[in-house]
Amino acid sequence: MRSYLRFLGGYLSANLQAAMEYRAGFWSQVASMALNDGLWLGFWFLFFQRYPVVQGWVVSDIIIVWAVPAAGFGLATGIFGRAQRLASVITSGGLDSYLTMPKNVLLHVLVSATSASGWGDLIFGLVAFTLLIRPTPFDFLLYLALVLMVAIIFTAFLVLLGSLAFWLGNSEGLSQQLMGALISFSTYPTAIFHGAVKLLLFTVLPAGFISYFPVELLRSFRWPLLGALFAFTVGIAALAWAVFHLGLRRYESGNRLGAQAL
């Protein structure tokens, strides 16, 4: 376990160092993403003030519905920066070098890059939450826990989408779209969705877990709710793990489309 933490730490440090080689580019990506999030939040803030759409929604709810997914997504792509490129790594045979190394292949692939804009999302989320909500210490700890769980959910979702490449070839275009859809759905109050859509958001496109639960928990904390979120997080992570390794087995048989160059 300790060796894996040192391994993760080593990669994080190497990733950031490599990013710092192009310092200006890195920081401009961070800044532009933070600005981008700020723009959206600012806009929605004004919109909800003008049009009280959802009963009982207050300012802090809007901020939370941004601050949690943004920070979670940022943490996920900051640390597991290769998650969004998983499909193309698989189809280009990039897994081979990780297979010959002594660490778990999935973790190794995920951690081998960092996304600069992700750090912008993370910073934005943290700043927005601390400055605009002015949380109590308990709230802040809860926030961090939520961000961690949301990050795992995002990562698991990306791994699931990327793993499709084991069977379908390069699915990166599709996974980008679905990821975008997930993020979009996560930043609106779940209450506006009804029926089939709402069902969708608590199953295959887990936006509900990313926005509804955090808002409810930060509004009025209840242990069962946290438990449910935790259970879902563990569940989707386990599913992603299983699916990836199933696909890896197939990869090792060499039978996938467009495999083997001799």
Added chain:
Amino acid sequence: MTQGITLSAPVRKRPGRWRSFGKYWAVFQISMASSLAYISEIAFRAVTLVALMVIFVQLWQTTYSAQANSHLGAFTIRDIIWYLALVETLATSVPALNRRVDGEVRSGDLAYLLGRPCNYVFYQYAHYLGERVVRLAMALLVASTLALLFVGPPPISFWGLLAAPLVIFLSISIDFGALFAIGLLAFWTEETESFALIYSRLVLVLGGVLVPLELFPEPLGSIARVLPFAALLYGPARTIIKFDLGQFGALLVQQGLTLAVLAFLVAGIYRLVVRRVNINGG
């Protein structure tokens, strides 16, 4: 004095100004064909469009039912949904022009491309139009099908329909100017993706992709309406949905001015780029 016989060596006829545009038409066609070839990639983009449409339909339905009124400003829910369909069509059909130009600058391909008997700017424009048209068609198909399902047929008048091609064409040309200029910045900056992102966000937020500008809370709404971003999304969509001659005229002026300023900017940057390439070799 004898009449001198003038013999002139046969000179290759340089094509007339209009003839030379034929090659850009060819680029346009090839670009369209190429986009159609990987239509599945473009079809995937429909996913985002569907997601956004679903979200906004639900959002606005909830908003409207929270109010007693069937009208918000001058818009009924039907107007709003079709407005959204149009702005989303425009917003999601933008090709990654800045990335392509950025790549050509960084890889040094630009130097070679400048040497071809083809104006680089027009070439990129034709290429871009080919991609954009295909994406627009696809997005329009998806968005209007959804809108039809949700609220029924569009409240478009004859004049709106007539004005549509013009205002859309101007809008996508403005997009070209901006993205092309951003791509050229690759000469001076380490990456251009962040600029493209900011541009895109400004267009979306201040261009009214979520809410028609006139429904914006003041004074933001009035400010946004005079900014050039409004010429990209809000302007065309509104003109098509709720055609108003005065507004149409004002939009044309806005689009025209924005285009003129951009053209000037692009020309300036381009000239700098060419000079730099000529000195440094790319």
Added chain:
Amino acid sequence: MNVVEVDGLGKHFRTRQRAAGLAGSARALFQPSYRVREAVRSVSFSLERGEMLAFIGPNGAGKSTMIKMLTGILYPTMGQARVLGLVPWRERRALSYRIASVFGQKSQLWFHLPPRDTFRLLARIYDLDEAVFQKRLAFLVEAFEIEDYLTTPVRKLSLGERMRCELAAALLHGPEVLFLDEPTIGLDVIAKQRMRDLIGRLNAEEQTTVFLTSHDAGDVEQICRRAIVINDGQIILDAPVATLKREYLRSKTIDLLLEEVIEPEVTANAATNGAAGQPAGLVGLEGMEGVRVVKIKGHGVKLEVDTRQQPIEPVVSALMRRYRVLDLNIADPPMEEIIAAIYGTNGTSGAVLGMASAGAEPGAHSP
């Protein structure tokens, strides 16, 4: 104990046939047809500790598939194999601590960072103890002479410098078996030599077993003692490199440096006679079958002797009787000819080889 044991190893790939056209695609959906391709068929061999093996063959012969199976990336469809006593595709993680692979085209070093940072990261990946890592690093840096490049970003290094760092990176965790795929590709002559020396030294000092695939005959000749030639998924030859050259070698090249300059008309004769195989151009060699003048220029003469027809000794004596010989060199022909000869006799004729050799002769025999 054998470091590598391969017994009847085979791999075939089953790929779905993609049908053309709409009707074909629809049919393929319900009744998929498969195409089976045998990449490796029942290969058996073993390696002892410290052996240096060259694994050669034309493109598509199954070399990459073989390496992938031995490193645990691919699992076979038949047969067994053990590397260091472990089954690669089943105990891959455990094996990975004890082997290393260097693929000429792929880089392990981070492009924008200095090699030192990659080394440090690798220490974490392989769970190296800090003291052990530092000592090992110092040794490798000194042996590979890369001290000057440790802090330079990899993107600024030349290919030769980079490959030395890549090799050092691969050896950081002290692997017992080294898999090399085209390690000298793209390098200039001097850099190639350095790489080969390093690998040789490694083998001598640490008993590292080396498994090399390369299209470069120089790599094979200089690094390896033993060669396995694979074609169409099967081993067609498994022999010491020296045997390879002796058995499949039917000629030797004699390079002479003479005191006198050979007359021009003789040169002209030699040029026209070369194809006929008659040594008419050189006095003293009349009547000798199987001797061909390859080149005459100034003081230098190059002859090719078909050792099946003509033993070397009489040729050399005749030359030394007739001329004042300042220098004499008898050499084997380049590796590519040998390989071509093997393919010609055992494999498919006319196979594309893509072999590069240090000294390809003009007018040399073609397969």
